[in-house]
Amino acid sequence: MMRVACLLLFLGLLPGLRSAEADPPAAVGRSAAPPVEELRIADERGDHGPPNPFRHYPRGSGFVRMSWIFDTLIWKDRDGPVPALAQFWNWNKAKTACTFELHPEARWHDGCPLTADDVAFSIDYYRRHPYVWADVSVVRRVEVRDARRVTLHLAHPYAPFLAEIGGSLPILPRHIWEGVDDPLAFAVPEAFVGSGPYRFRDFDEVRGSYLFEAFADYYQGSPRVKRLIYLRSTNPLISLANGQADLAAIRPEMAEPLRRKGLTVIEERGGWVRKLMINHDKFPCSDRRFRQALAYAVDLGGLIAKSQRGFAVPASPGLLAPGHPFYNPSTPVYAHDPGRARALLAELGYRSDTAGVLRREGRALRLELISSSIAVAGGSGGDRDGLILKEQLEAIGIQVELRVLEQAAADQRLARGAFDLALSGQGGIGGDPKILNEMILPGPGGAFNSARFGKNPELVALLDEQLQAVDEDKRRALVFRIQELLAEELPTLPLYYPANLSAYRPEKGIDWYYSKSGLGKGVPIPQNKQALLP
Amino acid sequence: MRGKLWSTLTAYALAAVLLLMLSHALLRLLPGDFVSAHWERGDALLDADQAAALRERFGTEESFSGYLSALARGDWGCSLALEKPVLDLITEALPWTLLLMGSAHLLATALGFIAGMEVAWRRGSPLEKGSVAVMSLLDGVPELVSGLLLLLFFSLRLEWLPASGAQTAYAELAGGAWFADLLRHLALPLLTLVLADLPGNFLLARGSMLLVLDAPYLETAQAKGLPPWRVRYRHGARNALLPLVTRFGLRFSLMVTGALVVETLFAYPGLARLLVEAVGRRDLPLARGIILFSSLAVLVLNLGVELLYRRLDPRVCHGH
Numbered sequence: 001m002m003r004v005a006c007l008l009l010f011l012g013l014l015p016g017l018r019s020a021e022a023d024p025p026a027a028v029g030r031s032a033a034p035p036v037e038e039l040r041i042a043d044e045r046g047d048h049g050p051p052n053p054f055r056h057y058p059r060g061s062g063f064v065r066m067s068w069i070f071d072t073l074i075w076k077d078r079d080g081p082v083p084a085l086a087q088f089w090n091w092n093k094a095k096t097a098c099t100f101e102l103h104p105e106a107r108w109h110d111g112c113p114l115t116a117d118d119v120a121f122s123i124d125y126y127r128r129h130p131y132v133w134a135d136v137s138v139v140r141r142v143e144v145r146d147a148r149r150v151t152l153h154l155a156h157p158y159a160p161f162l163a164e165i166g167g168s169l170p171i172l173p174r175h176i177w178e179g180v181d182d183p184l185a186f187a188v189p190e191a192f193v194g195s196g197p198y199r200f201r202d203f204d205e206v207r208g209s210y211l212f213e214a215f216a217d218y219y220q221g222s223p224r225v226k227r228l229i230y231l232r233s234t235n236p237l238i239s240l241a242n243g244q245a246d247l248a249a250i251r252p253e254m255a256e257p258l259r260r261k262g263l264t265v266i267e268e269r270g271g272w273v274r275k276l277m278i279n280h281d282k283f284p285c286s287d288r289r290f291r292q293a294l295a296y297a298v299d300l301g302g303l304i305a306k307s308q309r310g311f312a313v314p315a316s317p318g319l320l321a322p323g324h325p326f327y328n329p330s331t332p333v334y335a336h337d338p339g340r341a342r343a344l345l346a347e348l349g350y351r352s353d354t355a356g357v358l359r360r361e362g363r364a365l366r367l368e369l370i371s372s373s374i375a376v377a378g379g380s381g382g383d384r385d386g387l388i389l390k391e392q393l394e395a396i397g398i399q400v401e402l403r404v405l406e407q408a409a410a411d412q413r414l415a416r417g418a419f420d421l422a423l424s425g426q427g428g429i430g431g432d433p434k435i436l437n438e439m440i441l442p443g444p445g446g447a448f449n450s451a452r453f454g455k456n457p458e459l460v461a462l463l464d465e466q467l468q469a470v471d472e473d474k475r476r477a478l479v480f481r482i483q484e485l486l487a488e489e490l491p492t493l494p495l496y497y498p499a500n501l502s503a504y505r506p507e508k509g510i511d512w513y514y515s516k517s518g519l520g521k522g523v524p525i526p527q528n529k530q531a532l533l534p
Numbered sequence: 535m536r537g538k539l540w541s542t543l544t545a546y547a548l549a550a551v552l553l554l555m556l557s558h559a560l561l562r563l564l565p566g567d568f569v570s571a572h573w574e575r576g577d578a579l580l581d582a583d584q585a586a587a588l589r590e591r592f593g594t595e596e597s598f599s600g601y602l603s604a605l606a607r608g609d610w611g612c613s614l615a616l617e618k619p620v621l622d623l624i625t626e627a628l629p630w631t632l633l634l635m636g637s638a639h640l641l642a643t644a645l646g647f648i649a650g651m652e653v654a655w656r657r658g659s660p661l662e663k664g665s666v667a668v669m670s671l672l673d674g675v676p677e678l679v680s681g682l683l684l685l686l687f688f689s690l691r692l693e694w695l696p697a698s699g700a701q702t703a704y705a706e707l708a709g710g711a712w713f714a715d716l717l718r719h720l721a722l723p724l725l726t727l728v729l730a731d732l733p734g735n736f737l738l739a740r741g742s743m744l745l746v747l748d749a750p751y752l753e754t755a756q757a758k759g760l761p762p763w764r765v766r767y768r769h770g771a772r773n774a775l776l777p778l779v780t781r782f783g784l785r786f787s788l789m790v791t792g793a794l795v796v797e798t799l800f801a802y803p804g805l806a807r808l809l810v811e812a813v814g815r816r817d818l819p820l821a822r823g824i825i826l827f828s829s830l831a832v833l834v835l836n837l838g839v840e841l842l843y844r845r846l847d848p849r850v851c852h853g854h
């Protein structure tokens with residue numbers, strides 16, 4: 001409410017701003033730009049946890065803050081994977097062993113050199129103390145060849161290896177962590193010694209601010225910004241507009257006014273999806289035809305127009321967005337068709353009474369819909385989705401009891417499976433298609449809002465198989481089929497991919513961008529350390 | 535008189551015990567726990583064992599007697615999310631809330647009192663009618679609306695004042711520059727609270743003063759040839775002060791809840807903001823500690839107001 005009011009007033013005031021008509025400064029080339037003394041990034045939440053692998057907040061925003069300090073073997077730039085700690089990597093023929101050659105200049109913030117021993121130690125340490133963003137159980141053995149070369153032997157071919165273990169697993173300094181038995185309780189300054197481009201200087205959890213300082217001896221060159229500061233602002237838009245902040249996520253409506261004010265706006269779509277969870281363990285949701293009827297009953301265009309004011313695109317029932325390298329353009333879609341929806345419901349024995357309410361054996365079709373506010377990077381949004389869906393479903397005769405819950409309470413209901421229908425959302429869908437396994441299959445490694453759907457043996461088998469398909473074409477074919485099956489089964493109904501925007505001040509000379517397929521395992525946030533390197 | 539004081543103190547002590555029982559029980563009724571709010575809602579891949587281990591680690595089951603005994607030892611628990619002792623967090627945040635709410639209340643009370651007195655003294659004048667109309671209108675504007683308007687005008691349009699926080703993060707300022715930075719950050723939340731509190735104080739002070747304007751002792755004071763300001767403040771205002779003192783005490787006791795909107799809107803690092811975050815994250819020990827602290831503060835302040843009342847109006851002590 002507060003944000004919406006702020007936004008409306010902001011939109012009203014912005015045209016009168018002093019510098020509204022100023023031309024945007026010319027973009028500054030990365031190589032020619034002078035060093036920047038300080039750069040401030042604003043966000044609403046502020047506290048994303050202490051920035052180390054075991055204590056950061058388990059969302060993309062926490063991962064990104066940690067990534068300034070801790071490097072991974074591989075990272076991503078605008079277009080995809082680039083070398084990080086590993087200068088080179090190569091596979092054996094069977095794709096069951098990958099050898100990484102470390103950068104010779106890589107060193108820890110305390111000056112110690114980073115060696116293959118550190119990589120081997122990290123894998124072993126994460127085996128004992130799992131990193132919740134990457135599963136190292138697939139690594140059967142680590143072979144240290146010399147100080148710079150290390151080979152990871154896998155139990156079987158594993159397609160997400162480079163994205164998950166190469167690109168998401170922070171490497172730990174052995175000399176610091178080898179004596180630490182309880183990483184969650186390890187809170188001394190040494191716990192923040194990494195090999196990334198920035199040293200950790202301060203984290204004020206109460207005020208939600210972080211201070212990072214450039215690591216002059218960074219193996220890829222000293223970062224261009226000397227001090228990087230995160231600050232909490234309930235109004236990042238205003239902080240951005242009045243110069244308190246240099247980079248912030250924004251709402252789509254703000255893009256044009258901010259552009260007129262001289263800020264650069266960047267956009268990403270397809271890294272986050274709003275979805276309708278369907279409890280397929282309870283009748284009638286357990287029947288595939290009912291889930292399909294729901295899909296036909298929902299008018300995605302109307303939902304997007306009202307809820308997102310048009311700043312979103314309808315989601316594919318196969319979950320992956322157009323633009324994802326594994327997106328199947330032939331995935332069946334469900335155009336809004338109330339007639340088809342009613343026909344499918346009739347097959348299940350539902351008939352309309354005189355008031356238009358669907359009944360079966362005399363009982364009205366009544367479902368509870370849980371709604372909560374959730375958006376990209378743990379923010380909030382889509383507040384009106386529940387109300388709009390209720391109207392659309394009631395239009396075909398399904399009685400909907402809308403229950404709007406605070407996010408933690410809603411998540412608890414989802415985790416327990418105590419719902420009929422529930423609105424939720426998830427990120428990471430722009431990254432490796434392993435996200436399909438995490439968001440569909442039951443069992444370990446699933447998120448709280450996973451569909452936990454194991455009723456289609458072909459789908460389960462294909463999901464398992466795609467993880468081991470190291471041939472990209474073969475994997476693509478498998479993932480294509482998975483999307484078709486998902487569209488048919490609809491264990492959840494993906495609704496829309498909202499526009500995800502950020503704005504920054506170009507006069508700082510930093511060219512921020514969203515990485516293709518997101519950072520790490522698919523984080524759709526543009527705060528990429530690669531953008532600050534010389 | 536002494537017996538009455540003891541019965542008052544006993545009533546407050548009983549209320550304190552009731553508060554302790556409620557603070558122990560109420561938050562447990564919140565749906566969700568810290569592990570589900572902090573970990574499972576993220577992109578973490580927790581298996582059942584990991585979730586169970588985390589629940590064991592962050593579980594906050596505690597008997598009431600254990601809770602009381604810990605409180606007595608000064609152990610208010612440790613925040614699950616911020617990993618700091620609750621009392622430390624409260625004492626870190628309290629000065630900001632005191633600075634904001636305290637200065638707002640003092641300013642709004644003083645301004646409301648003086649303006650109310652002056653306007654009542656000029657009863658029937660256009661100034662009185664106009665100011666009553668303006669203040670009545672202002673009294674109906676919620677803090678959220680006035681705060682947003684101030685924010686958008688002073689922070690966004692004029693770019694004079696910062697939009698959030700209590701200080702510029704990591705600015706390394708000292709002396710006068712530090713103080714100026716503090717004031718710049720304080721200005722908008724303070725003004726919002728003053729605008730919210732001032733009309734009530736003004737209207738109350740004016741109404742109260744109007745009641746005493748016709749009192750015979752004021753005529754006597756005027757007949758003695760005392761200067762008008764002395765008649766007004768020494769004889770009139772003193773007798774019109776009681777309702778304002780009551781209001782001051784009541785408003786001050788709402789220190790935490792009264793600051794919820796403003797501290798959230800301006801990301802001011804006070805107790806209210808801390809409470810909102812603690813509840814959102816199901817940080818049970820911290821939320822409980824803040825609620826208990828603010829509840830006890832309400833009790834203590836009410837008791838203080840009651841004792842002050844006795845001093846200002848001897849009729850209260852004698853039960854008239």
